[in-house]
Amino acid sequence: MTSDLKQPATACADTAWQDDVRAGVRHVRDLERLPLSPAERAAAQAAAASHKVRVPKPYLDLVDWNDPNDPIRAQVIPSPDELIATEGELGDPIGDHQFSPVPRLTHRHADRVLLFPTYQCAVYCRFCFRKESLTSIGRGYTREALEPALAYIAGHEEIREVILTGGDPLSLPDKALEEIRARIEAIAHVRLLRIHTRVPVALPSRITAGLVAALQGRLLVTVVTHFNHPREITPDTEEACRTMRQAGFVLLNQSVLLKGVNDRVEVLEELCRELMYRLGVKPYYLHHGDLAPGMAHRRTTIAEGQALVAELRARLSGICNPTYVIDLPDGGGKVPLAASHIESREGGTWRIRGQDGKVREYREVVG
Numbered sequence: 001m002t003s004d005l006k007q008p009a010t011a012c013a014d015t016a017w018q019d020d021v022r023a024g025v026r027h028v029r030d031l032e033r034l035p036l037s038p039a040e041r042a043a044a045q046a047a048a049a050s051h052k053v054r055v056p057k058p059y060l061d062l063v064d065w066n067d068p069n070d071p072i073r074a075q076v077i078p079s080p081d082e083l084i085a086t087e088g089e090l091g092d093p094i095g096d097h098q099f100s101p102v103p104r105l106t107h108r109h110a111d112r113v114l115l116f117p118t119y120q121c122a123v124y125c126r127f128c129f130r131k132e133s134l135t136s137i138g139r140g141y142t143r144e145a146l147e148p149a150l151a152y153i154a155g156h157e158e159i160r161e162v163i164l165t166g167g168d169p170l171s172l173p174d175k176a177l178e179e180i181r182a183r184i185e186a187i188a189h190v191r192l193l194r195i196h197t198r199v200p201v202a203l204p205s206r207i208t209a210g211l212v213a214a215l216q217g218r219l220l221v222t223v224v225t226h227f228n229h230p231r232e233i234t235p236d237t238e239e240a241c242r243t244m245r246q247a248g249f250v251l252l253n254q255s256v257l258l259k260g261v262n263d264r265v266e267v268l269e270e271l272c273r274e275l276m277y278r279l280g281v282k283p284y285y286l287h288h289g290d291l292a293p294g295m296a297h298r299r300t301t302i303a304e305g306q307a308l309v310a311e312l313r314a315r316l317s318g319i320c321n322p323t324y325v326i327d328l329p330d331g332g333g334k335v336p337l338a339a340s341h342i343e344s345r346e347g348g349t350w351r352i353r354g355q356d357g358k359v360r361e362y363r364e365v366v367g
């Protein structure tokens with residue numbers, strides 16, 4: 001039973017995040033009070049037409065406004081470079097649409113589906129690979145909108161894992177999350193609920209007791225966060241992660257490799273180390289920059305990415321290392337990109353480069 005004394009305190013903590021949303025950038029016009037360059041101001045207007053501008057206060061507070069190349073600013077403030085379309089970029093860079101049998105669902109791998117409860121986010125990242133899906137207005141959550149997707153999942157017994165993505169599922173109210181969780185949980189063959197979200201990074205105050213309770217039920221819950229830079233790890237994000245871990249959720253992180261944000265080994269090293277050791281979040285994937293429109297200025301080459309992850313592998317323990325992957329266009333899926341350590345093979349004899357760089361011969365011995 002909740003005592004009368006405790007109730008207001010809980011209610012207060014549960015709504016503090018709303019103030020963080022209100023005090024942040026909610027519309028492009030809110031950028032007027034920020035110290036932007038004239039070029040950024042002009043870009044913001046134009047960019048907002050194709051990809052919304054939104055930054056909650058906790059994330060905005062991380063920006064160093066004296067640094068025009070600040071890695072936090074680069075992720076959320078539109079840049080004039082965003083307006084440059086480069087040949088080869090794609091509106092649907094990872095082939096979501098092609099594998100969508102019903103609205104709001106993508107089914108590419110037999111055992112798991114992506115479910116899109118909303119196409120809205122708490123923060124809009126300039127490099128988003130789904131920005132084309134996020135532009136259409138009025139695509140929030142309703143019971144009816146998910147009906148065909150849930151019927152599809154119920155009709156496919158091979159589906160064990162439902163991945164809520166979007167949009168950002170944690171931008172939804174507790175009640176909606178609870179309803180979605182209960183509807184998925186009612187499908188007996190589903191084993192695990194996975195949530196892909198930037199909320200713990202951009203709006204950590206939203207990770208409340210109420211939100212966590214809404215997700216707890218029969219299913220194992222895995223939350224995949226999206227930290228890209230060690231400066232995003234703060235006492236508040238630490239608390240948000242602790243709340244989720246204490247609720248029994250498994251925490252993983254995916255990052256996007258972004259030029260000028262995290263394409264230095266020192267930055268990735270600190271990010272991955274602190275994610276694991278401070279937040280208890282296992283680095284899962286490091287994504288090569290997708291072919292999202294207007295993002296050429298943030299993409300590295302694959303060779304640069306390979307050199308970075310080879311160095312990370314040498315510096316960090318196994319559990320701190322993410323897998324460097326590319327999500328192939330046309331639905332090829334996520335494929336590991338790290339350079340191979342295998343130099344050559346002759347029958348059962350392999351020549352393999354060790355972590356020290358020296359090549360050794362390894363002879364297979366099998367019964």
Ligand SMILES: *Cc1c(COP(=O)(O)O)cnc(C)c1O
Nearest residue numbers: 094106107108109112113114334
């Ligand atoms: C990324 C993705 C998944 C999840 O893949 P994992 O390797 O299990 O993390 C599932 N379906 C689609 C369509 C995806 O793009």
Ligand code: SF4
Nearest residue numbers: 121124125128167198
């Ligand atoms: S939170 Fe995710 S879906 Fe939303 S803009 Fe950022 S990367 Fe895209």
